[in-house]
Amino acid sequence: MSYTRQRGEYLISCDRALLDFEEVCRLLKNTGWGKESSVDRVAQAAKYSLPFGLHRHGDASLELIGYGRAMSDFVTLAYLMDIYVAPTYRGQGLGLWLMEVIMDHPELRAVEGWMLETRDAHGLYAKVGFVPVRDPAWLMSCSRLGVRRTATE
Numbered sequence: 001m002s003y004t005r006q007r008g009e010y011l012i013s014c015d016r017a018l019l020d021f022e023e024v025c026r027l028l029k030n031t032g033w034g035k036e037s038s039v040d041r042v043a044q045a046a047k048y049s050l051p052f053g054l055h056r057h058g059d060a061s062l063e064l065i066g067y068g069r070a071m072s073d074f075v076t077l078a079y080l081m082d083i084y085v086a087p088t089y090r091g092q093g094l095g096l097w098l099m100e101v102i103m104d105h106p107e108l109r110a111v112e113g114w115m116l117e118t119r120d121a122h123g124l125y126a127k128v129g130f131v132p133v134r135d136p137a138w139l140m141s142c143s144r145l146g147v148r149r150t151a152t153e
Helices: 021-028 039-047 094-103 122-126 145-152
Strands: 004-007 010-013 050-057 062-072 077-085 113-115
Touching: 004 094, 010 094, 021 039, 021 062, 021 077, 050 094, 062 094, 077 094, 094 122
Parallel strands: 077 113
Antiparallel strands: 004 010, 010 050, 050 062, 062 077
8 A cells, every 4th residue: 555645845754765775774773773784674674664754855856754664463563664754854744744744644543452662752642642651661672793793604
């Protein structure tokens, strides 16, 4: 399903044909969490997610200026990842718009629960309904950092 929203010179789309994963990787390398990303890992992660590119119309092409993706069963849970807007374009409401467009995607509208991790964007996510986990004791995680090295060797 093609899903695109436009606002002035900006476009958000989940059309994979518009995503250059070298550019996505370049963007994510500017983050704390994506510094070690490779193009192959970013493309594979998008393959198993619903990716959204935030683009600005240039003279003759689209410039990728943001990205985000949702992993979901499309019923009970959606997990947001890699939400990012390039620093030059921040302060214009584009991050909030990206979140609204993702959460309004026809396949995600009925999802009951949403989760994400953030270190510093709590205010942005609160604007679309996110709150801190009430009882973090019920959440668990398992880090398998060694998997990254062995899976790509």
